[in-house]
Amino acid sequence: MELLLLGISHKTAPVEIREKYSFSKKQLVNTLNEFSMIDIIAEIVILSTCNRSEVYVVSEYVYETKNLLEYKLGILQDDLQYFYFLKNIDVVKHLFCVSSGIDSQVIGENQILCQLKDAYFKAKELNTTGKCLNILFNKAFRVGKLVRQKTEISKGNISVATVALKLLEKQYTSLKDKKILIIGTGKISQLVLNYMLDKKINGVFVANRTYQKAVELANMISGKAVMFDKLKDELKNTDIVISATSSPHLILKKDLITEVMDTRDKPLCMVDLALPRDVDPEVKNIKNVILYNLDDLNLIIEENYKKRILEAQKAEEIVLKEAEKFWQQWIKTSTIAHKQQELELAHGQVS
Amino acid sequence: MNFLNIILPLLYILTLSIYGISFFRASTLSEKIKVYLLYITVLIHLIYLIWRTISFSHPPITNVFEILTVIAFSLAVAYLIIEIKTRIRSTGFFILVVVVIFQILSTFFIKDLINVPEVLRSNLLGFHVVSALLGFSAITISAVYGLLYLMLYHEIKSVKFGTIYQRLPNLEILEQMSFTATRFGFLFLTFAIIIGIIWLPKAFENFSYTDPKLIGTTFIWIIYAIGLIANKFAHWRGKKIIWLSITGFIISFFSMTIINMFFSGFHKFY
Numbered sequence: 001m002e003l004l005l006l007g008i009s010h011k012t013a014p015v016e017i018r019e020k021y022s023f024s025k026k027q028l029v030n031t032l033n034e035f036s037m038i039d040i041i042a043e044i045v046i047l048s049t050c051n052r053s054e055v056y057v058v059s060e061y062v063y064e065t066k067n068l069l070e071y072k073l074g075i076l077q078d079d080l081q082y083f084y085f086l087k088n089i090d091v092v093k094h095l096f097c098v099s100s101g102i103d104s105q106v107i108g109e110n111q112i113l114c115q116l117k118d119a120y121f122k123a124k125e126l127n128t129t130g131k132c133l134n135i136l137f138n139k140a141f142r143v144g145k146l147v148r149q150k151t152e153i154s155k156g157n158i159s160v161a162t163v164a165l166k167l168l169e170k171q172y173t174s175l176k177d178k179k180i181l182i183i184g185t186g187k188i189s190q191l192v193l194n195y196m197l198d199k200k201i202n203g204v205f206v207a208n209r210t211y212q213k214a215v216e217l218a219n220m221i222s223g224k225a226v227m228f229d230k231l232k233d234e235l236k237n238t239d240i241v242i243s244a245t246s247s248p249h250l251i252l253k254k255d256l257i258t259e260v261m262d263t264r265d266k267p268l269c270m271v272d273l274a275l276p277r278d279v280d281p282e283v284k285n286i287k288n289v290i291l292y293n294l295d296d297l298n299l300i301i302e303e304n305y306k307k308r309i310l311e312a313q314k315a316e317e318i319v320l321k322e323a324e325k326f327w328q329q330w331i332k333t334s335t336i337a338h339k340q341q342e343l344e345l346a347h348g349q350v351s
Numbered sequence: 352m353n354f355l356n357i358i359l360p361l362l363y364i365l366t367l368s369i370y371g372i373s374f375f376r377a378s379t380l381s382e383k384i385k386v387y388l389l390y391i392t393v394l395i396h397l398i399y400l401i402w403r404t405i406s407f408s409h410p411p412i413t414n415v416f417e418i419l420t421v422i423a424f425s426l427a428v429a430y431l432i433i434e435i436k437t438r439i440r441s442t443g444f445f446i447l448v449v450v451v452i453f454q455i456l457s458t459f460f461i462k463d464l465i466n467v468p469e470v471l472r473s474n475l476l477g478f479h480v481v482s483a484l485l486g487f488s489a490i491t492i493s494a495v496y497g498l499l500y501l502m503l504y505h506e507i508k509s510v511k512f513g514t515i516y517q518r519l520p521n522l523e524i525l526e527q528m529s530f531t532a533t534r535f536g537f538l539f540l541t542f543a544i545i546i547g548i549i550w551l552p553k554a555f556e557n558f559s560y561t562d563p564k565l566i567g568t569t570f571i572w573i574i575y576a577i578g579l580i581a582n583k584f585a586h587w588r589g590k591k592i593i594w595l596s597i598t599g600f601i602i603s604f605f606s607m608t609i610i611n612m613f614f615s616g617f618h619k620f621y
Contacts (some may be wrong), residue, residue: 120601150503168517170503170507170521170522170523171507171522171523172521172523173521173523173524173527265586265587265588265591266588266589267589284510288589290508292510296510299510299512299531300512303512322486
């Protein structure tokens, strides 16, 4: 039996090509069922994420299977260049790289392991897997975990919202007892609020030019909406300001913050996640004010990502070693099974 | 056993180096061994202090350089307790810098004082000095954490994410540690002053309220009292309270060393 893989990913194809060959949940089930009826395909698992579509197959007939997959998946002649077709140990190496997050667009991301598990369990549920893919995928999950334990490939935040909140943790032991004011209700504000929701931070105030939007977002986290024209009063006893509006001009000018800081003694930490900026950069020179902007956060993100890239090299060594070990064992087991089959066949013929 | 006096600074320097490697290079090996090395060093230091007490028939608290080795010891022990209790292991290097300085000063200048004045054999003196030493150790720890607070604050304010930023605990923890140490320092200092007020006039014929060290200590006590009251009632937090703690330490150090060495008064024994 041969281990085969036909796939397309962010590394080989742009999104407009990838999206043509992605599977919806329904399509995935139908395709698995359809392939399971075909004799030359012994086992099959389909992985479909926003960055990759991959079909893992166990079959005795390599080229027939390849042609069949290309035909059934409706791959256009012009698009064939974007696909990769791997065999045996190369499939093992590739799958282990995928499960470890080495092959992901965002190196070390954890979501791929869950997506891989979903793909495998769906196939198992539909009885399209057998001994070979069961062993292979379970090993891939273990390698994925091992790599994350032995390297720091998944460490270090690389999203703006989490990095911003990690920065705040360098000042405060807990954000739960702090008054946090979020200005703006866009996507970034929502991401920040989701993170706060995960961390069970409730004391959040939301301000927006459209008050109703502020109310909606504040309700998401049992927070409180603030009228935009009352911003100055709110700032007087706020510990942290996170601003992420789409305003084309500055929202928090130096004069306003100076005036606010004259009325208070405790520090004010401001995180400006907007582009163009919401907070006057001169604000950072005011006593007791700490200001971060997107460039500052990007410094950390780049640094963290560089570390992940370095860790990916260590991870790749582990993956290759595990793949070699796995493949040796695989050959050994297959040879024994093959010999047993021959013996049983011979025994049957004699009797 | 006098060789312990020479070995001790070397041991502390070695321990400091391991803590330094662990802090600046984030080495796993040094991270693992540093605390054990500190245990060993502290144990040897304890043996040294016991040996000195037995050999000279008095605890090593009769002159400034004996006191410095005792403070070095109490700082190291206090840090060990902090490390075990809080599990914050990244600040040891900075406390040990002070320990090394105190121990080196002690090693170089310590004298074998065999004939101790009768006045120094009182039990009340023991309580007075022990309280003062614990107070000074706490004040030192408070100042070190205060300094770390200012260093981290500076990194954050200037948006630098270097080693200090990455390795130190957050600002609130540093402030809390500094302030807790200040409270202990103030408590022990108060004990030392009360015992001193009871014992000093009886023990010394030439007792005077204008003694430089007495004035210095009272001044330090007032500074810390202002800090604690301002924290409680005027909500002084952060840099204000940290600067007060550092100022208190500088004056304490000045009072303990310079005043002791260069000014005359009844509070000086050799």
